[in-house]
Amino acid sequence: MIIAPVREKQPMKRRIGRPLVLFSLALLAIVAGTAVRALMVSVPVEKAPGVALSDIPQGVTLHHVSGKDVWIDRAGDQLTAFLDDAQHLGHGVVYCAGRGVFMSPAHGELFARNGVALDGPAARGLDRLPVAVEVVDDDPRVVIDTSSVSAGPPKVALEDRHLYVGQELLDRYDAGPDAGFCS
Numbered sequence: 001m002i003i004a005p006v007r008e009k010q011p012m013k014r015r016i017g018r019p020l021v022l023f024s025l026a027l028l029a030i031v032a033g034t035a036v037r038a039l040m041v042s043v044p045v046e047k048a049p050g051v052a053l054s055d056i057p058q059g060v061t062l063h064h065v066s067g068k069d070v071w072i073d074r075a076g077d078q079l080t081a082f083l084d085d086a087q088h089l090g091h092g093v094v095y096c097a098g099r100g101v102f103m104s105p106a107h108g109e110l111f112a113r114n115g116v117a118l119d120g121p122a123a124r125g126l127d128r129l130p131v132a133v134e135v136v137d138d139d140p141r142v143v144i145d146t147s148s149v150s151a152g153p154p155k156v157a158l159e160d161r162h163l164y165v166g167q168e169l170l171d172r173y174d175a176g177p178d179a180g181f182c183s
Contacts, residue, residue: 050143053133060095060113066146070129071095071102073113079133081144082115082126087152093126096182099169102126103182110173112164117155119173125152 051063060073062084069084069092084092086104093102093111101118102111109120117125128150132143156163161170 050134050141053140053142056142059097062095065144068146070144070146071126072131072142072144079131079142080115081129081131082152083129083146083149085127086111086120087122087124087127094182099165099172099182101165101169103173114164116153116164118161118164118170119158122155124154127152 051065056063056072056074056079058074058076060071063070063072071082071084071093073080073082082102086093086107086109091104091106093104093109095102100113102113102115103109104120104122107121109122110118111122111126112118115126115128117123130145130148130150132145134141134143
């Protein structure tokens, strides 16, 4: 028969104090390790805001900005940004470069290059977004505020559509999708 030695009962202060000290030391080691690791890891350089101006070609191009699809029309130093939304059931538009117009394939809305609504169920033109060019470390950046949308201009009357695009283009558009409008 083995008899275990009898331990003396330790005072309450000593029974709680030792584990508490060990826990505090472990916590301090974790915090110190995290701080040292943070100093050792290189801090990434914050990306400059917006899109580099050199990445936006002349003409009309689609870009993804702050979670939204945005059409940017660059003509020289002039920049205009439109939200990719025909306002009719939330469908986007395509840009027909050969014709110089936007069109919604879903419902046939037609918009002039300047965003004016010419035909289809859209009640107004393409919504615009404010555009600014900011220079960050000698690098011009295009910054588009997607939280500040301006409603597009009112839709033009059918008889005034020719003021924005040529009659030949309108005839082709009115002929329907089988006429190869964007081709």
